[in-house]
Amino acid sequence: MHSKVNSHCKKEKKNVMMQEVKVDVAIVEEEEEQELTSMEELLERHNQHSDNIGKLVHSSLELQIENSNYVRLSEKFAEKSQQLRNMKGEELQGLDIEELHKLEKSLEAGLSHVLETKGERIVEEITSLQRKGDQLAKEIEQMRQQMMEMSKSQKHVVADSENMVYEGLSSDSVTSLCSFVSPTHDDDSSDTSLRLGLSLFR
Template sequence: MKQVIDRHNLHSQNLHKFDQPSLQLQLESSTYAILSKEMADRTRELRQMKGEELQELNMEELMRLEKSLEGGLSRVVQTKGERLLNEIDALRRKEAQLTEENLRLKQHFIWR
């Protein structure tokens, strides 16, 4: 009889545990909520950077967005300029190499 009562009490305690979510589950749920909000915020920011969903922004937010875009654009322009200069340098080296080779070939045929 004692065993039956013990099993009944154990079963009742286990049912009570299922009513309350575990601490781990609560933490995961909280983390999920935080990450979901973060993702929604980042998605909205990306849309605004593409010029979408701007009507909800006030003047200060628009100015902040404009400054952010200008900073990004200046980095793009700078990187593009550096790459163009590198390509020009590479082409000049190639030109010098081909000119030298052309001269060498001309001399080779003259001496024949």
């Protein structure tokens, strides 16, 4: 009887120990899971921080490049401004003989280019004026031809009108008209005949 009790107690202790072990395992698993989650969050924050650092470094490099370009352009602008003032004859005191010689050559080359360009412009203007003159002469000739055609047309109209007048008169009237305007009469009779002849057209 005593041995059965001891055996039962041992089983109970064993069960209790197993339960405790299960609880301990569950706690350990939960702790490990929490640690893994914390590690993942830590890694994610680290990656984000690394990305931010990379962006910052990239922005810093771009800023350095922009600053370098600005400095280079500023120096070039200052150099060109000084050259322009020298070409205007300003601030020549600081130039030595060699620099003055270079400036002289540069001005001579510039003047030669200016004269060449000026000559080209003059030739272009002369050519343009010649074209305009040729066009004007052509238009004048066309107007002259038109006026000649109009004059011919008017002569035809007058001739046709005279023919119509003569056709409207009898042969006797035409004979009388011709006798009135004949140059064999004296001045008085000529004037009278002319007046009578003109009255026939009214």
